[in-house]
Amino acid sequence: MAEQGYNFAYLDEQTKRMIRRAILKAVAIPGYQVPFGSREMPLPFGWGTGGIQVTASIIGRDDTLKVIDQGADDTVNAVSIRKFFARTAGVETTERTEDATILQTRHRIPETRLGAGQILVYQVPIPEPLRWLEPREAETRKMHALEEYGVMHVRLYEDIARFGHIATSYDYPVRVNGRYLMRPSPIPKFDNPKMDRSPALQLFGAGREKRIYAIPPHTGVRSLDFDDHPFEVQKWEDVCALCGSGDSFLDEIVTDDRGGRMFVCSDTDYCGRRREAGHAGPTSRNGEADGA
Amino acid sequence: MSFDIWPGEVLGIVGESGSGKTTVLNCISARLEPTSGTVEYATRHDGPADIYRISEPARRLLMRTDWGFVHQNPQEGLRMEVSAGANIGERLMAVGARHYGNIRETATDWLDKVEMDTGRMDDLPLTFSGGMQQRLQIARNLVTAPRIVFMDEPTGNLDVSVQARLLDLLRGLVSDLGLAAVIVTHDLAVARLLSHRLLVMRRGEIVESGLTDQVLDDPQHPYSQLLVSSVLHP
Numbered sequence: 066m067a068e069q070g071y072n073f074a075y076l077d078e079q080t081k082r083m084i085r086r087a088i089l090k091a092v093a094i095p096g097y098q099v100p101f102g103s104r105e106m107p108l109p110f111g112w113g114t115g116g117i118q119v120t121a122s123i124i125g126r127d128d129t130l131k132v133i134d135q136g137a138d139d140t141v142n143a144v145s146i147r148k149f150f151a152r153t154a155g156v157e158t159t160e161r162t163e164d165a166t167i168l169q170t171r172h173r174i175p176e177t178r179l180g181a182g183q184i185l186v187y188q189v190p191i192p193e194p195l196r197w198l199e200p201r202e203a204e205t206r207k208m209h210a211l212e213e214y215g216v217m218h219v220r221l222y223e224d225i226a227r228f229g230h231i232a233t234s235y236d237y238p239v240r241v242n243g244r245y246l247m248r249p250s251p252i253p254k255f256d257n258p259k260m261d262r263s264p265a266l267q268l269f270g271a272g273r274e275k276r277i278y279a280i281p282p283h284t285g286v287r288s289l290d291f292d293d294h295p296f297e298v299q300k301w302e303d304v305c306a307l308c309g310s311g312d313s314f315l316d317e318i319v320t321d322d323r324g325g326r327m328f329v330c331s332d333t334d335y336c337g338r339r340r341e342a343g344h345a346g347p348t349s350r351n352g353e354a355d356g357a
Numbered sequence: 358m359s360f361d362i363w364p365g366e367v368l369g370i371v372g373e374s375g376s377g378k379t380t381v382l383n384c385i386s387a388r389l390e391p392t393s394g395t396v397e398y399a400t401r402h403d404g405p406a407d408i409y410r411i412s413e414p415a416r417r418l419l420m421r422t423d424w425g426f427v428h429q430n431p432q433e434g435l436r437m438e439v440s441a442g443a444n445i446g447e448r449l450m451a452v453g454a455r456h457y458g459n460i461r462e463t464a465t466d467w468l469d470k471v472e473m474d475t476g477r478m479d480d481l482p483l484t485f486s487g488g489m490q491q492r493l494q495i496a497r498n499l500v501t502a503p504r505i506v507f508m509d510e511p512t513g514n515l516d517v518s519v520q521a522r523l524l525d526l527l528r529g530l531v532s533d534l535g536l537a538a539v540i541v542t543h544d545l546a547v548a549r550l551l552s553h554r555l556l557v558m559r560r561g562e563i564v565e566s567g568l569t570d571q572v573l574d575d576p577q578h579p580y581s582q583l584l585v586s587s588v589l590h591p
Contacts, residue, residue, distance in 0.1 A: 198436075207413075211413070211414045211417065213417070213451065215447075215450040215451030215452065215453065215454075216447060216450065216451060218450040218455070219436070219439055219443050219446065219447050219450060220439075222439075222442070222443045222446055222450065222457065222460065223439045223440060223443045225457055226440050226442055226443065226461075226478075226479045227440070227479065291455055291456060291457040292455050292456040292457075293456055293457050293458050294457050
């Protein structure tokens with residue numbers, strides 16, 4: 066049941082309308098960063114204040130919410146934001162990706178493919194993709210307006226010159242709908258292909274930087290690359306130690322101070338459900354190896 | 358003041374500090390809009406155009422491709438946080454080059470042209486000497502084959518031996534590529550070596566203009582005479 070004394074989903078109705086207007090504009094111009102009047106939220110900047118404001122503005126009483134932090138449902142950030150909405154909006158929460166109507170995420174896209182009608186809300190620390198190359202805000206806006214994006218490749222060039230391949234592995238710049246250059250928030254580049262023509266609506270909220278942007282359903286999202294160094298996602302030699310999955314994003318976990326380590330799915334929901342379905346990974350074998 | 362510059366011509370502007378040399382350079386290179394007067398440029402496709410009347414995208418494209426600007430202080434003209442190769446490649450990528458191998462090849466070629474060790478390609482400009490930084494800045498500007506290059510005291514920060522080599526290099530490049538150039542300097546020797554024509558400025562006005570040798574050997578205006586006679590000879 067919702068907590069008394071707060072408006073539904075914490076924000077007042079006027080603020081929600083303002084944020085919805087910004088979202089509508091963002092959806093109308095895919096990838097364009099719409100400035101909005103970001104409010105102070107009861108958590109610090111950098112903890113998802115942008116995402117939480119977007120979620121608060123679009124959530125309704127019959128929505129089901131899932132919150133993940135680096136793919137996990139059970140980390141502090143995810144748990145506290147989920148609880149926040151359970152208390153202030155009284156909505157259903159879930160950990161099952163396909164049951165959720167709104168998914169708020171920090172730094173991952175779930176492994177389970179999203180469907181039509183679902184909304185993915187990203188928490189964004191720094192929305193401006195050109196910031197690394199151009200510190201002046203007026204100048205970056207002009208560059209967006211005039212589509213002067215060549216300079217973004219300087220960064221990728223620098224990667225190849227130093228490491229022999231494009232070493233940028235997260236927050237990998239993309240072109241949305243062939244027009245705006247966009248920062249997909251610090252998701253691993255492994256997740257970039259999932260954004261392309263996704264049937265789900267994707268909303269991005271940056272609270273401290275006061276920007277909202279969006280990728281409408283079925284919109285083309287292309288990761289930048291060079292003709293002779295095409296875009297590639299990460300690959301692992303291992304499979305998930307718990308569920309044996311070979312095609313999900315794996316986190317490396319150090320298990321002791323003698324070099325023991327294991328790779329597990331970063332998406333806890335995906336991993337847990339695979340195990341329920343009877344899949345198993347090589348955990349025990351790794352355990353013996355670690356002990357040796 | 359009013360003056361013309363023709364394709365392939367090198368124009369020197371000399372004068373004392375505060376005479377307005379750099380302001381003129383900024384005005385004609387679309388970096389500072391003049392309060393009155395016009396700057397016309399013969400574009401490749403649309404004939405003469407006032408550079409402050411054409412659309413901003415068109416002007417910015419000109420500045421990135423047809424024009425170059427060499428700053429006195431190379432740190433203003435370079436991206437200090439990326440390698441030399443990326444500095445040279447930036448303009449190419451800005452006009453749509455998307456093939457890493459080709460960009461690198463062009464960058465190597467240009468490092469060679471400005472007489473830099475191609476082994477330093479992946480080093481940051483911060484690790485370069487002043488002369489090398491200036492060479493890198495020149496390569497970075499010339500990589501898109503501009504038609505005119507604006508230079509603000511290109512050798513101002515360098516010691517004399519480095520200056521001489523850089524001047525040699527500049528002279529070679531300008532004549533090989535058929536570049537037009539406007540060079541602002543307070544150093545008459547630099548002006549003598551590089552420029553075909555010379556403007557002498559004082560208090561925001563051109564007091565004398567003509568062929569370089571003519572102005573320096575037979576100055577007519579009292580200020581030009583003073584300027585030429587105050588050069589120190591070692």
